[in-house]
Amino acid sequence: MNETAMILLVIGIPFAAVPLIALFSRRPNIREGVSIIAGVAMCGFAAGLIPTVLAGNRPGFSLFDVIPGLPIAFEVEPLGALFALIASFLWIVTTVYSTGYMRANREASQTRFYACFALALSCTAGIAFAGNMFTLFLFYEALTLSTYPLVTHSGTAEARRSGRIYLGILLSTSIMLQLLAMLWTWVEVGSLDFVPGGLLTGRIPEGVMAALLVLYVFGVGKAAIMPFHRWLPAAMVAPAPVSALLHAVAVVKAGVFTILKIVLYIFGLDTVAGVASGYWLIYVAGATILIASIIAVRQDNLKLRLAYSTIGQLSYIVLGAALANAQAFTGSTMHIAAHAFGKVTLFFCAGAIYTASGKTKVSELAGLGRSMPWTMGAFAVASLVMIGVPPSAGFVSKWYLLQGALTADNWFAVGVMVVGTILATAYLAPVVLTAFFAAPRSAGGGADPLPKAHGEAPLPMVAALVLTAVGAIVLFFYPDLPLALARLALGGAA
Amino acid sequence: MITSHLPVLQVIVPMIAAPLCVLLRRDKYAWALATLVTWAILAMVSLLLVQVINQGEVIYHLGGWPAPYGIEYRLDALNTYVLLMISAIAAVVTPFAAKSVAREIEPHRRHLFYAVYLLTLTGLLGIVASGDAFNVYVFLEIASLGSYVLIGLGPKRQALKAAYKYLIQGTIGATFILIGIGLLYMMTGTLNMADLAERVGPVADTRPVIVAFAILTVGILIKLALFPLHLWLPGAYTHAPSMVSAFLAATSTKVGAYLLLRFVFTVFGTDFAFGKMPLMEILMPLSLIAIVAGSAAAIGQKDAKRLLAFSSVGQIGYLALGVSFATVTGLTGGIVHIFNHGLTKGGMFLALGCVAYRLGNTRIESLYGLGRRMPLTSAALVLGGLGLIGVPGTAGFISKWYLVQAAIESDLWPVAVIVLLGSLIALVYVGRLVEAAYFHAPDTTAGEVREAPASMLIPTWILIAGSIYFGFHTELTVGVAETAALSLMGSAP
Numbered sequence: 001m002n003e004t005a006m007i008l009l010v011i012g013i014p015f016a017a018v019p020l021i022a023l024f025s026r027r028p029n030i031r032e033g034v035s036i037i038a039g040v041a042m043c044g045f046a047a048g049l050i051p052t053v054l055a056g057n058r059p060g061f062s063l064f065d066v067i068p069g070l071p072i073a074f075e076v077e078p079l080g081a082l083f084a085l086i087a088s089f090l091w092i093v094t095t096v097y098s099t100g101y102m103r104a105n106r107e108a109s110q111t112r113f114y115a116c117f118a119l120a121l122s123c124t125a126g127i128a129f130a131g132n133m134f135t136l137f138l139f140y141e142a143l144t145l146s147t148y149p150l151v152t153h154s155g156t157a158e159a160r161r162s163g164r165i166y167l168g169i170l171l172s173t174s175i176m177l178q179l180l181a182m183l184w185t186w187v188e189v190g191s192l193d194f195v196p197g198g199l200l201t202g203r204i205p206e207g208v209m210a211a212l213l214v215l216y217v218f219g220v221g222k223a224a225i226m227p228f229h230r231w232l233p234a235a236m237v238a239p240a241p242v243s244a245l246l247h248a249v250a251v252v253k254a255g256v257f258t259i260l261k262i263v264l265y266i267f268g269l270d271t272v273a274g275v276a277s278g279y280w281l282i283y284v285a286g287a288t289i290l291i292a293s294i295i296a297v298r299q300d301n302l303k304l305r306l307a308y309s310t311i312g313q314l315s316y317i318v319l320g321a322a323l324a325n326a327q328a329f330t331g332s333t334m335h336i337a338a339h340a341f342g343k344v345t346l347f348f349c350a351g352a353i354y355t356a357s358g359k360t361k362v363s364e365l366a367g368l369g370r371s372m373p374w375t376m377g378a379f380a381v382a383s384l385v386m387i388g389v390p391p392s393a394g395f396v397s398k399w400y401l402l403q404g405a406l407t408a409d410n411w412f413a414v415g416v417m418v419v420g421t422i423l424a425t426a427y428l429a430p431v432v433l434t435a436f437f438a439a440p441r442s443a444g445g446g447a448d449p450l451p452k453a454h455g456e457a458p459l460p461m462v463a464a465l466v467l468t469a470v471g472a473i474v475l476f477f478y479p480d481l482p483l484a485l486a487r488l489a490l491g492g493a494a
Numbered sequence: 495m496i497t498s499h500l501p502v503l504q505v506i507v508p509m510i511a512a513p514l515c516v517l518l519r520r521d522k523y524a525w526a527l528a529t530l531v532t533w534a535i536l537a538m539v540s541l542l543l544v545q546v547i548n549q550g551e552v553i554y555h556l557g558g559w560p561a562p563y564g565i566e567y568r569l570d571a572l573n574t575y576v577l578l579m580i581s582a583i584a585a586v587v588t589p590f591a592a593k594s595v596a597r598e599i600e601p602h603r604r605h606l607f608y609a610v611y612l613l614t615l616t617g618l619l620g621i622v623a624s625g626d627a628f629n630v631y632v633f634l635e636i637a638s639l640g641s642y643v644l645i646g647l648g649p650k651r652q653a654l655k656a657a658y659k660y661l662i663q664g665t666i667g668a669t670f671i672l673i674g675i676g677l678l679y680m681m682t683g684t685l686n687m688a689d690l691a692e693r694v695g696p697v698a699d700t701r702p703v704i705v706a707f708a709i710l711t712v713g714i715l716i717k718l719a720l721f722p723l724h725l726w727l728p729g730a731y732t733h734a735p736s737m738v739s740a741f742l743a744a745t746s747t748k749v750g751a752y753l754l755l756r757f758v759f760t761v762f763g764t765d766f767a768f769g770k771m772p773l774m775e776i777l778m779p780l781s782l783i784a785i786v787a788g789s790a791a792a793i794g795q796k797d798a799k800r801l802l803a804f805s806s807v808g809q810i811g812y813l814a815l816g817v818s819f820a821t822v823t824g825l826t827g828g829i830v831h832i833f834n835h836g837l838t839k840g841g842m843f844l845a846l847g848c849v850a851y852r853l854g855n856t857r858i859e860s861l862y863g864l865g866r867r868m869p870l871t872s873a874a875l876v877l878g879g880l881g882l883i884g885v886p887g888t889a890g891f892i893s894k895w896y897l898v899q900a901a902i903e904s905d906l907w908p909v910a911v912i913v914l915l916g917s918l919i920a921l922v923y924v925g926r927l928v929e930a931a932y933f934h935a936p937d938t939t940a941g942e943v944r945e946a947p948a949s950m951l952i953p954t955w956i957l958i959a960g961s962i963y964f965g966f967h968t969e970l971t972v973g974v975a976e977t978a979a980l981s982l983m984g985s986a987p
Contacts, residue, residue, distance in 0.1 A: 066966055067895060138886045145885065152933070160933050164925065175884075175917050180910060183895065187902045 003052060003059030006045045007074050007129055010084055013042045014091075015122040018115050025111035032099050035114050039092035042121065046084040053081045054484060060131050070192060072138070073131030077194070078485035079264075079333060083257050084128035086340050087250050091121050093464045094245040097348055100460035101241055104355045112149060113239070117246075119146040124250045127257065133182055133192040133266065136258060137174070140222070144170045147251060150242045151235045158237055165234040170221045173228050178219025181212050185266070194261060196491060198268020206275055209267070216262050217281060222255025223318060224311045226288040232311055236303045240351025243303060248310055248343035253336055256317040260332060263321040264489065273324035273408075281322035286416040288315040293423035300361045302350045305427055306343070309386055312420065313339050319413060320401050326490050328404020331397050333486035334479060338393035341472040342385025348465035349379040352457035362431050369436030372456050376435045378469035383428040385472050388421055393475030497541060501554035501567040504538045504577070505620045505633075507531055512612040521596070521604035528608045529588045535619070536585040539577045546574045553625075561625070562686035568625035572829070572978035576622045576752045579833050583744040583840050583957075584615055590953040591737040594847050598649045598735045607647055611741075614640030618749050627675045627761075628685045630753070634671065634717075637749070638664045641742060645734040656729035663716055663726040670713030677706035678761075690761050698766050707771055710757055718750030720777075720814050721784035724807045731803035736847030739799060743806055744840030744957075748832045751813045755829070758817065759982040768820045777818035782912050784811030789919035793926065798856040799846050801923055802839065805882055808916060809835045812897060815913070819900045825979035827896030830971050834881070834889035834964060841957030842878035845871050848946035848954060861927065863936025867943040870951055872931045874958045879924030881961045884917045889964040892972065 017038035024031040052059055053076055060075030076084075098117075102110050123146055126139030144167065152163035186192055188204050195201075200209060221228045235247050263272050272281075289312045296308035313335070320332030352375045353359055353368065369376045385394035398417065405413035456462050475482075496503075511531045515524040545552050546569055556565040569577075591611075599607055617637025624630050642664070646657035679685055681702050682693040697703055712723070719727040727747075731739045758767045767773045788807030795801040813835070816828020846856045848871040853860045865872045881888035894913060901910035936943070945951070964971050 064967070066968060067892065067972065072966070141886050145880070149932075155933055160929060167921065167925070171883075171921055172918050176911070176914050180898070180914060183898050183902055183910070187899060 003049065003057075003076070004061050006049055007059065007061070007076060009045045010042055010049070010088070011074075011122055011125040011129065013038050013045070013122075014118040014125065017118040018122075021115045021118060022111060028103075028110065031111065031114060032095060035095045035118060036092060038118060039088060039095055039121075042125070043085070043088035043092060046081070046088045046125075049076050049081055050085065050481070052076075053078055053488065056488065062131065066134070069190065070134050070186070071132070072135050073193075074129045074135065075131035075194065076129055078488040079257065079260055080128040080130070082333065082482055082485045083253060083336065084125050086337055087121065087124045087128070087245075087253070090245055090249055090340060090344055090468070091117075093467055094241050094344070096460045097244070097351070097464035098241040100458035100464075101239065101351050101355055104458050104461075105239070107153070107239060108155075109153065113153060116146055116149045117242075120150070120246060120250060124254055127254045132194060133185070133262075136261070137178065137182060140178075140254065140258065141171070141174060143251060143254060144174070144222075147235075147242070147246055150246065151238045153238055153242070162234040162237040166231045169228055169231040173219055173221030176219075177215045181215035181219055184208075184212060184215070194265035196265065198264075198271050199266050201268045201271050209271065209275060213267060213272070213281070216266065217259060217284075217318075220255050220258045220262070222251055223259050224252060224255065224288075224314050225284060225318060226291060226311070229288070229292070229311045233304055233307045236301075236307050240303075240347055240354065243307075244344045244347035244351065247307070248347050249340045252310060252314055253340060256314050256321075256332075256336065259318055260321050260329075263324065264329070269324045269326075269329065269490075272322070279322075282319060282410060282413055285315040285319040285322055286412060288312065289319065289416055289420045290423070293420055293427060296427040297423060299427075300363055302353070302360060302362055302365075302431070303347070305362065305431075306346050306350060309346075309424070309427060310343055312424070313343065313386060316397070316401060316417075316420070319416070320404060323401075323404045323408045323410060323413060325404050325407050327400050327407055329490060330483060330486040331400030331402075331404055333489065334393070334400055334482050335397035337482045338385055338397045338472065338475060341468050341475060342382045342392070342394060345378055345382035345465055345468040345472060346386075348461065348468060349375050349382070352461045352465060355461065356454050356457040362434065365431065365435045366438035367435070369432075371454055374456055374462050374466055376432065378465045379435070380432045381469040382472055383432055386428055387424045391473055391476045393472050393479065396476060396479045497545075499554070500538050500542050500545075501552060501569055501623055502556060504535050504542070504581070505616055505623055507534060507538075508612040508619070509616040512609045512616065515605055515609035515612060519605055521601065521608070524605040524608040525588075525592050525595070528591070528612055531612060532581065532584040532588045532615070535615075536581040539574070539581040542569060543574050543578055545569075546571060562684050562689040565629050566625040566686055566688070567623045568688060569623065570978070570981060571974050572755065572982065573622045573752065575829070575974045575978060576748065576832065577619060579748065579836055580615070580618050580622065580745045583741060583836060586953045586956050587737055587741050587744075587840065587844065590740070590844055590847065590950050593947055593949055594737045594851055595735065597851050599647055603647065607644070607735075610640050610643045610647075611738075614644060618745055621749055622752055625687050626685050627678065627687055627690060630687075631668070631672050631675055634668055634753075637746070638668055638717075641730075641746060644738045644742070645730045647738070648733040648735050650733055652729070653733040656726075656733040660726040660730045663723075667713045667716030667723075670709045670716070674706045674710030674713060677702045677709070681706070687756065687761055691763065694762060694766070698762075698770065704771070707762055707767070711754070711773070714750055714753045714757065715814075717747070718754060718814065719747050719807065719810055721780055721787060721807060721811065724784070724788070724810070727807060728800055728803040731806065731843075732797060732800040736843065736850050739803075740840045740843035740847060743802070743843050744836040747806070747810055748813075748836055751810075751817070751828070751832050754814070754817060755825075755982060764820055764983065774818050774820060777814055778909070781811045781813075781815035781818055782909065784808060784814065785912060785916040786919065789916055789923065792923040793919070795923075796858055798849070798858055798861060798927060799843070801858075801927070802842055802846065805920065805923060806839060808920070809839065809882070812893060812913070812916070815909070816893075816897055816900070819904055820983075821900055821904060822976070822979045822983050823896055823903055824900035825982055826972065826976045827893055827900055829975035829978055830896060830968075831893035833971050833975070834893050834961065837957050837964065838878050838881035838888070838890055838961040841954055841961060842875060842882075844950070844954040844957060845874040845878065848874075848950050851946055851950060852943050858926065858930050859937065861930040862934035864931040867936060868945045871946055871954070874951075874954050875927055875931065876924075877958050877962065879920075879927060881965070883920045883924055887962065887965045889961045889971070891965055892968055896972075
């Protein structure tokens with residue numbers, strides 16, 4: 001089968017699943033079956049593209065010009081291939097998990113939920129395979145809109161308010177900053193293609209370049225760089241599977257992925273490293289890591305704590321892009337994979353805890369290690385990823401990032417990473433410790449003689465979260481694929 | 495060959511059909527005739543477009559009298575494009591009218607409604623096709639008088655007041671236009687616009703010509719409803735029958751935009767309008783205020799139709815902004831927005847027509863729970879709303895792309911930012927519609943509410959689907975708009 005068809009299938013399969021999901025709205029088993037089959041097929045084709053990419057090819061094609069000279073184009077380059085693979089694989093796992101979560105919690109409008117989920121995955125694939133900035137922007141906006149019904153799923157006043165923040169921040173940054181940057185680029189150089197080495201390199205004055213970098217970076221609100229991060233905590237009002245896949249993987253990774261693409265293919269690593277004006281990004285990313293982590297430590301609501309952790313962890317990836325050398329960039333690429341597996345597990349656990357016990361706060365978790373050993377075990381493993389301790393995939397990415405910071409001789413970045421690690425321990429270790437070692441307390445404050453009996457969450461949920469936790473460990477021992485793809489993206493050989 | 499008479503036939507056919515509607519008396523027959531006529535016109539205009547694309551320009555002399563003595567119909571890329579837009583909208587909304595009009599207008603007035611509707615259509619087509627300034631004025635009056643009647647036929651008593659308001663302001667506008675044409679005739683001795691363009695140059699410095707320019711522009715801006723001359727528009731669009739709101743929103747103000755382009759660029763020329771006269775300095779701030787204030791005023795409205803009407807005030811700002819750049823890119827953006835906004839807003843007004851058909855009104859509270867009760871109508875409203883915001887993949891995005899590009903090319907950064915800001919304000923008012931339709935429990939006292947009938951849904955979705963289609967495939971829209979923009983800029987004396 002040729003690559004063009006495979007690219008179209010990766011994007012088209014989840015899209016085609018939407019009407020099927022709607023069609024079987026009264027047959028839940030078939031409906032979820034459609035989602036899982038679509039996920040498996042999508043993941044299969046995304047994986048099928050990997051050998052071609054590893055061989056050094058970048059298959060692509062363009063459909064038609066929307067504006068003369070500005071086509072809808074797709075190209076599978078190494079970063080996109082990795083992103084699509086991760087997102088589609090985790091979609092399968094998340095659908096299994098959702099089946100347990102949505103039924104156990106008797107959520108309403110499940111058809112809309114699965115349909116929007118499939119649509120969001122189609123947009124994610126479109127972002128991953130976009131062949132120019134224009135196509136990427138198209139799918140970027142579509143992803144925002146398709147996830148809005150998921151964020152506001154419960155339909156309550158709070159969900160509506162969160163939906164406003166979500167749309168407001170994501171659309172205003174993308175329209176006011178990113179679109180403006182694109183149009184400026186278009187007027188300056190008459191192209192929005194992704195060019196290895198940088199589209200703008202040597203073509204526009206340094207001052208314009210600096211202004212464009214600011215517009216592009218803050219224009220990608222999905223990367224949740226401060227001060228445009230508020231949408232992510234707001235999105236936590238959504239059901240757990242949405243927080244897990246979309247707001248720990250698909251949407252936020254689409255953001256940092258876009259930033260990596262912009263740095264690599266619009267500006268070029270050398271430009272960002274060489275132009276002094278690219279330097280500020282290191283400080284912004286560093287500040288985001290520290291501030292978000294400190295806020296995370298202070299959150300009692302488990303999902304909010306995880307959301308702020310995500311904001312911090314995303315900025316590690318941005319930090320790697322800002323350091324703009326090969327090691328740091330490799331670290332960023334690796335962290336896309338590592339954080340995806342780690343954070344999806346943490347959110348799966350949060351959802352499982354809520355489903356089994358109805359608890360949402362860290363302070364309520366005492367004794368949960370005994371009643372939900374698998375869930376809390378997976379939580380502990382995934383915490384290692386966030387902190388960056390072996391044997392978790394997080395260690396590999398932090399290792400490369402630290403190397404990158406040392407190569408760049410940037411002691412601020414080194415310091416941020418050290419302090420960030422301590423803070424990550426400070427916001428995740430208490431959760432694990434409380435669950436395993438604290439004595440359960442009753443509402444009155446004394447020891448509760450009869451804790452409300454509950455076991456693990458339903459099997460599909462536990463299976464999903466154990467699988468992703470194992471994945472986070474496996475990636476430590478076998479990090480070859482992400483690393484090879486990172487080398488290829490940088491222009492080296494696999 | 496009959497095809498050589500197409501330029502005039504597309505005006506004459508609806509004019510003759512109008513009195514026939516009166517004679518037919520039965521509303522069903524009148525409607526059938528109107529539908530037939532609008533489709534025939536669409537076919538004729540499509541043929542004309544092919545001719546124009548092949549030949550560049552089609553010139554027709556009325557009664558065989560050569561210009562400048564006789565009346566000349568001169569069709570180039572610009573006005574054929576606008577004709578196509580008007581006839582396409584008419585062909586889509588007339589089938590919609592069958593049920594909508596039957597619900598909103600009393601039986602003994604329905605056949606008269608179709609007669610006046612066809613007359614209004616005649617006027618609009620005539621304004622655009624004619625190459626004779628006085629002839630343009632005559633058709634303008636036909637179209638305007640027709641519109642007053644159509645709006646006054648609205649189901650509520652306020653419709654009469656709104657029509658009266660429009661009548662006063664519209665008449666002032668038309669009178670201004672007439673005075674302007676009179677002054678030009680006085681100075682040049684000709685009414686043929688191509689001829690005028692040549693003869694205005696030598697006398698451009700005289701006071702009458704300057705006054706003519708000023709007074710014509712103001713008159714046209716009233717018709718265009720550019721801020722602050724938009725006061726007639728919200729009431730008229732709110733209280734008119736549903737089908738009329740859609741039709742006029744998609745065509746009437748767009749004809750105003752056409753007149754502005756024709757007089758400013760073809761007759762007076764860019765050097766005069768933007769060099770000697772401060773048209774840019776006047777038009778650009780007004781457009782920007784319209785974009786921000788019009789859109790902002792839409793946010794607080796309690797009636798969905800009124801909300802869309804204020805949104806139109808804002809969107810007209812984008813149109814005028816495109817003109818005010820006086821560059822090819824800006825004009826392309828403005829002209830393409832004529833088409834794109836016509837489709838989008840027409841589709842949305844039709845969707846509200848479906849709502850009015852089932853619920854009897856279009857108050858925001860009536861939209862509560864619409865997502866479940868009328869899923870297709872609600873989806874049309876949402877997609878149309880995305881077009882108003884200018885989300886990529888909708889026609890509205892294409893217009894804004896060109897407008898912002900024009901602003902950046904002219905180094906007008908604040909303008910670029912305000913255009914984008916307009917999108918965000920649109921996000922707020924569209925968000926209100928979406929939240930009403932999907933997040934509020936329906937008012938149960940209205941009883942069971944079903945989806946609108948197919949004869950209304952299909953026209954609605956044709957326009958909405960068009961607004962998505964032209965967000966991706968722009969060869970026709972942008973292609974013709976660019977050709978028109980090039981010829982307008984090139985025709986500067």
